[in-house]
Amino acid sequence: MERRDFVVRFAGEGGQGVVTAAEFLARAAATVGYHVMTFATFPSQIKGGPTYTQVRISTDPVLSSGDEIDVLVALNLEAYNNHKAEVREDGVVMYDTVFEIDAETRALGVPIEVLAKEAGEARSANMVILGALAHLVNMPKEYFQDFVAERFKGRDKVVDFNTKALELGRLHAATSEFQLGSLMAPIRPEGKQILIKGNDALSIGALQAGVDYYVGYPISPATPIFIFMEKNLVGPGRFAYQATSEIESITAIIGAGYAGKKAMTATAGPGFTLMSEGLGLAWMAEIPCVVVDVQRGGPATGLPTKTEQSDFQTALHPAHGDSKLPVIAPGTIEECFYSAIHAFNWAERYQGPVILLSEHMMAERSQNIPMPDLDLVPPETRETYTGDNGYLRYDGAELSAMPIPGSPGAYVANGSEHDSYGDTTHLAERHVQMTERRFGKLKLLEDGHYESEGTDSPIAIMPWGGSKGPGREAWEALIASGQSIGWYYTMFLHPLPAKLLEELLQKELVIVPELNYLGQFSSYLRTYGIRAESITQYTGLPFKVSVLEERITKRVEAHGRGVVRV
Amino acid sequence: MSAKNPEYDFKWCPGCGDFGVRRALEWAVEERGERTGEPIYNNVIVAGIGCSGNLVHLYEGEQQPYGIHGIHGRTLPIALGVKMGRPDLNVIVVAGDGDFLSIGQEHIAPQAARNLDITCVIMDNGVYGLTKGQSSPTGEQNMVTNSTPYGKLEVGLNPLQFFLSVGVSFVASAFSGKPRDMAKLMGQAMDHPGFSIINVQSPCTTYNDTFEMLKGSKNKGIEPALYDIPEDHDPTDWNAALEIARADGVPVGILYQEQYSQPLHQRIIDTIHPQFQAKTVPEMLEAFVL
Ligand SMILES: Cc1ncc(C[n+]2csc(CCOP(=O)(O)OP(=O)(O)O)c2C)c(N)n1
Ligand code: SF4
Ligand SMILES: [Mg+2]
Numbered sequence: 075m076e077r078r079d080f081v082v083r084f085a086g087e088g089g090q091g092v093v094t095a096a097e098f099l100a101r102a103a104a105t106v107g108y109h110v111m112t113f114a115t116f117p118s119q120i121k122g123g124p125t126y127t128q129v130r131i132s133t134d135p136v137l138s139s140g141d142e143i144d145v146l147v148a149l150n151l152e153a154y155n156n157h158k159a160e161v162r163e164d165g166v167v168m169y170d171t172v173f174e175i176d177a178e179t180r181a182l183g184v185p186i187e188v189l190a191k192e193a194g195e196a197r198s199a200n201m202v203i204l205g206a207l208a209h210l211v212n213m214p215k216e217y218f219q220d221f222v223a224e225r226f227k228g229r230d231k232v233v234d235f236n237t238k239a240l241e242l243g244r245l246h247a248a249t250s251e252f253q254l255g256s257l258m259a260p261i262r263p264e265g266k267q268i269l270i271k272g273n274d275a276l277s278i279g280a281l282q283a284g285v286d287y288y289v290g291y292p293i294s295p296a297t298p299i300f301i302f303m304e305k306n307l308v309g310p311g312r313f314a315y316q317a318t319s320e321i322e323s324i325t326a327i328i329g330a331g332y333a334g335k336k337a338m339t340a341t342a343g344p345g346f347t348l349m350s351e352g353l354g355l356a357w358m359a360e361i362p363c364v365v366v367d368v369q370r371g372g373p374a375t376g377l378p379t380k381t382e383q384s385d386f387q388t389a390l391h392p393a394h395g396d397s398k399l400p401v402i403a404p405g406t407i408e409e410c411f412y413s414a415i416h417a418f419n420w421a422e423r424y425q426g427p428v429i430l431l432s433e434h435m436m437a438e439r440s441q442n443i444p445m446p447d448l449d450l451v452p453p454e455t456r457e458t459y460t461g462d463n464g465y466l467r468y469d470g471a472e473l474s475a476m477p478i479p480g481s482p483g484a485y486v487a488n489g490s491e492h493d494s495y496g497d498t499t500h501l502a503e504r505h506v507q508m509t510e511r512r513f514g515k516l517k518l519l520e521d522g523h524y525e526s527e528g529t530d531s532p533i534a535i536m537p538w539g540g541s542k543g544p545g546r547e548a549w550e551a552l553i554a555s556g557q558s559i560g561w562y563y564t565m566f567l568h569p570l571p572a573k574l575l576e577e578l579l580q581k582e583l584v585i586v587p588e589l590n591y592l593g594q595f596s597s598y599l600r601t602y603g604i605r606a607e608s609i610t611q612y613t614g615l616p617f618k619v620s621v622l623e624e625r626i627t628k629r630v631e632a633h634g635r636g637v638v639r640v
Numbered sequence: 641m642s643a644k645n646p647e648y649d650f651k652w653c654p655g656c657g658d659f660g661v662r663r664a665l666e667w668a669v670e671e672r673g674e675r676t677g678e679p680i681y682n683n684v685i686v687a688g689i690g691c692s693g694n695l696v697h698l699y700e701g702e703q704q705p706y707g708i709h710g711i712h713g714r715t716l717p718i719a720l721g722v723k724m725g726r727p728d729l730n731v732i733v734v735a736g737d738g739d740f741l742s743i744g745q746e747h748i749a750p751q752a753a754r755n756l757d758i759t760c761v762i763m764d765n766g767v768y769g770l771t772k773g774q775s776s777p778t779g780e781q782n783m784v785t786n787s788t789p790y791g792k793l794e795v796g797l798n799p800l801q802f803f804l805s806v807g808v809s810f811v812a813s814a815f816s817g818k819p820r821d822m823a824k825l826m827g828q829a830m831d832h833p834g835f836s837i838i839n840v841q842s843p844c845t846t847y848n849d850t851f852e853m854l855k856g857s858k859n860k861g862i863e864p865a866l867y868d869i870p871e872d873h874d875p876t877d878w879n880a881a882l883e884i885a886r887a888d889g890v891p892v893g894i895l896y897q898e899q900y901s902q903p904l905h906q907r908i909i910d911t912i913h914p915q916f917q918a919k920t921v922p923e924m925l926e927a928f929v930l
Contacts (some may be wrong), residue, residue, distance in 0.1 A: 077706050101930070104930050106930045134697070148760065161847045224824050266929060267929070268925060268929050268930065269928060270927035270928045270929050276930070278921060278924050278925060281921050281924070282921045287721070287724070287725050289720070289721070295788065306919065306924070308911070308913070308916040308918070309913065309916060313724045313725065313908075315720075315724065318746065318750045318795050319746070321714065321717070321721070321728055322717040322747065322750075323717075325710065325711070325714040325717035325718045325720075325721065326717045326718070326720045326721040326724075327718070327721060328710070328718060328721060329686070329718040329719060329720060329722040329723075329725065330722020330724070330725035331721070332708055332721070333684070333717075333721065333722045333725040333726045333729065334725070334726065335722070335725040335726075337725070346888070351711050352711065354712070355710075355711050357699060359710070366877060376791055442930065445925060445929070446741075446925060448921065448922070463702065463704065464701065464702075477706075479681065479682070479684045479722070479726065479729050480682055480726060480728065480729055481681060481708040482679075483681070483704055483706070484680065484681045484704045484706045484707075485706070486687075486696055486706075486707035486708065486709050487707070487708040487709070487710075488708075488709045489709060489710045489711050490709065493645070493647045493648070494705070495645060495648075496709075497645055497647065497648040497649060497651070498648065498650055498694070498697065498709070499647045499649055500649055501647060504647070520727075526897040530755050537691070625918065
């Protein structure tokens, strides 16, 4: 049997090399030309604790991490018990023979450590596993061998014991009766590919946008962005720094944005909540800055290492009073890169704070994507004032050029309601004028692009953020099965692209799959009069494609029967 | 830009100490400009929320520096943003005792550890003026205010001692009734390469009028609390400074100035830049190529 697709889950305890094994498999497969996607969950503790990483390898572009597992690599009994239910009927459990499992499972015991030592080095345990996996899907043994040779080039001993370990694992698996068919040879994607995680893609995107000031405070799952900046955002004119709290992060980047920098911070739910008052200041005083919220489960400390899309409404309205912040949410690793440039462009263009809403799911997963095109989204820079002193910074009802300290045009950037000079005032007509000025500037951001397909159908699905992949896979399956449903998607959540809004208003039903209890995005769409309803999930995990297919089908059927809400 | 701006609708009470501070800061900035040749728009005033912070609106025309009047208690991190974004700018924080020492207190020690090169002017009136007279950290124990109708329970905070103890590298004390002297201290603070704080006794004539206590009264036989720090005090001697801070009375002058003060932006140039190899975006992406 030929197969196009193969899902492996490595499960065990933190520190057992679960992630390393999975990343190695993903990288090896991607190097040969397969499409790969990993999905990782972590324990909160540093050492130990249950953890797993899933790798999907495919001859086609991968949209989701895979509903069912072909091979479960269980590194301890607990992992076996926790995950065996998700192994498909004809799948295999590969386990370490240091423990025993029930006899009825299709299970392949591998004496991992024994074989690794036989290969000459206990550290080569992962290679034993990969060798056995290669046999199960009939992969040419050269794939991994070549990868090992390349990866450890110049370190002959390491290449030697790893290659031996691969071979011992393969031979061991060959003594069993298990075979999961043959994974088709890869169809190498066109153009240069990179294998990258969402947080890294987003960080490099920010550098491409011209970020030159970053202050952050550690918090999962945003910490990798902070670490990246600390390491790379260095040199004259640049600053990356660890704050003492997220209150400090936000107010520092506001000070920097005011001083003319392209400033950014990244955080997750708890930190984002602390930024509330500061974000109101940036909106009020019209200061460009970018805040990344890598969503995890909430509220309070919530689920630090799980995925959720439950910060949308907070991102839109983080502060008290009348404000509604621009929100961009990438839905793929590739979009993590471009969305960072868009976020800075928006902040610079409308002179205010922009929220870039990422997710744990994307932050920590690796995927192959085409090498980003650096000409696709040209970085923008704010319009700055170049005249003499005596400028009315906040004059009029529209955006005006921004003076930068160190050049003429001194004014007071004011978080209190203010007049044209920036002086505090309580006059009713000023508050009216300035409120309208602040909201009016959002018009400058309505030019975002969006995806649309099957637009003739009165029913559409419109996932957002990380639910894009599973949503798209489910939609493709439904279309293939003859259903008529439209597809809409954009990462520009607020303001929505003007034309998209028009199109959505024509629909009888817009189904929004999203990972939160409240149905936050559909309720936002309804405020515009769009007949939108959510399919929600709040398990801390992404949607399974099969679950989405079923729930979308049910909702569409109910709509056919005239049911308005389910 | 407000004296001539009819829309600006905040005014200090007659006799408020903050008038003197405003005047002193204007002189100090002007004098610094003449001395260094730097234009006025190289100065940024980061103002706290309180009666005191409104000072930022009272400069106009040719003499108007940049200002940012943000949110309560966050002058220091905003200043971190401005200064580390643009180390060439002269950054001045103006804030009240409530703003700086209560809600914003968490930001003082970190700034001292960093030795952020800014100058802070604290208008200490021992009370929350703008919210109409509540107890503040520097108010004395047993003080009766509308939020402490039976007397304040906490011991009053000694700000000078606090600043010294967290390692602020320039600590001075001034009085709003002596703007010329204060302007001179401000000039010295701005010249100091590091984190400078001038704690100014700036009485609130409406809720906590301390003028008499500070200046004394011959008629009533009240000795003045204010005194000039003796000329033989060595400001590089931290222990001597601490002694002054802890002694009775309100000193005027420089208590402490660290001799070898290296500010944060200089530390970065000296220690981090030599270790760093800049990479371009294409080079970074290249590292992820399969
Ligand atoms: C987060 C927040 N809490 C409370 C307030 C209300 N508030 C405004 S000014 C102030 C205290 C001002 O006291 P101080 O800093 O000593 O300044 P003063 O008016 O005495 O000059 C308070 C509590 C606020 N603006 N923001
Ligand atoms: S209330 Fe006090 S601090 Fe505020 S303006 Fe009046 S005198 Fe000055
Ligand atoms: Mg006060």
